[in-house]
Amino acid sequence: MAKATIAGKEVTVNEEGFLTEYDEWDEEVGTELAKNIDVEMTDEHWALIKWLREDYKETGETATTRRVNTTGGVPTKQQFTLFPKKPAKKMSYVAGLPKPKGCV
Amino acid sequence: MTVIPNFDDDATDRKFVIICSKGNLDMAYPALVLANAALGEGIETHLFFTFWGFDMIIDSRMDDLQFSPAGNTSMHFPVKDKTIRVPQAMMPLPGMTGMATKMLKEQLDAMDIPPVRDFLDQIVASGGHLWGCQMSADMNKVDMDDLYEGVADIINASDFMEKTDGAQLLFI
Numbered sequence: 124m125a126k127a128t129i130a131g132k133e134v135t136v137n138e139e140g141f142l143t144e145y146d147e148w149d150e151e152v153g154t155e156l157a158k159n160i161d162v163e164m165t166d167e168h169w170a171l172i173k174w175l176r177e178d179y180k181e182t183g184e185t186a187t188t189r190r191v192n193t194t195g196g197v198p199t200k201q202q203f204t205l206f207p208k209k210p211a212k213k214m215s216y217v218a219g220l221p222k223p224k225g226c227v
Numbered sequence: 228m229t230v231i232p233n234f235d236d237d238a239t240d241r242k243f244v245i246i247c248s249k250g251n252l253d254m255a256y257p258a259l260v261l262a263n264a265a266l267g268e269g270i271e272t273h274l275f276f277t278f279w280g281f282d283m284i285i286d287s288r289m290d291d292l293q294f295s296p297a298g299n300t301s302m303h304f305p306v307k308d309k310t311i312r313v314p315q316a317m318m319p320l321p322g323m324t325g326m327a328t329k330m331l332k333e334q335l336d337a338m339d340i341p342p343v344r345d346f347l348d349q350i351v352a353s354g355g356h357l358w359g360c361q362m363s364a365d366m367n368k369v370d371m372d373d374l375y376e377g378v379a380d381i382i383n384a385s386d387f388m389e390k391t392d393g394a395q396l397l398f399i
Contacts, residue, residue: 125230127229127230128229129229136230138230139230139232140229140230140231140232141232159229159231160231160232160234188267188349188353189263189339189341189349190339192349193339198352199349199352199353200352200353203352203353203354207269208234208268208269209234209267209268209269210267211267212232212234212267213234216232225339226260226264227260227263227338227339227340227341227346
């Protein structure tokens with residue numbers, strides 16, 4: 124695993140640039156990760172990202188878009204608006220979590 | 228240097244088309260899962276429902292697709308490391324299809340995989356396009372009013388050829 128400096132912090136990342144250590148993430152890191160992929164964070168973005176991190180802490184897995192919809196309460200359409208084109212990957216990247224494993 | 232994942236937003240000019248020709252419950256899912264995955268990758272996705280696959284979008288039938296174990300030699304109980312089969316001769320007995328359908332639906336539900344209608348809702352919300360086949364509509368004597376609300380239109384074979392120009396195509 125490589126090291127990278129994000130928002131002045133040294134963090135561990137995988138070969139794609141996703142953070143690999145849950146506890147190395149904070150909001151400043153999240154803000155910079157979002158900036159890297161041209162997403163401007165709003166309250167709505169933050170609410171989703173924070174839910175995603177809480178859910179990961181409980182389940183040990185990154186929620187799929189389906190789960191974000193049914194359990195997290197953010198409709199699919201909204202997810203595509205907040206994180207265009209590839210919501211599942213973009214959300215997990217900004218949240219400092221691995222890409223979701225589930226197919227659905 | 229910071230590595231930034233390449234989400235390749237603008238480079239995605241892939242177009243993915245699935246022809247759904249089967250109305251069995253188990254044969255509905257490959258298309259639904261793949262369409263959903265393609266949309267999640269930012270790929271333009273179209274589903275074309277034809278012949279038996281038309282049942283997937285007929286409002287009165289789509290919630291009641293069935294799974295029959297008859298003639299399916301891969302049909303065994305979902306137990307790891309063991310193959311427990313019911314003899315094929317038993318499969319056509321009354322109640323077998325109902326039982327197999329119920330079991331499959333329970334398994335899907337346990338994995339949080341949505342029923343056909345909910346899955347199509349999700350696909351449409353993700354920007355997927357659903358098309359009904361003109362000939363199948365004529366054969367089934369149905370029109371748009373009888374179809375699932377997310378269906379964009381009923382189109383004929385030439386329309387289909389136009390819409391799928393340059394697409395990757397999958398026939399299920």
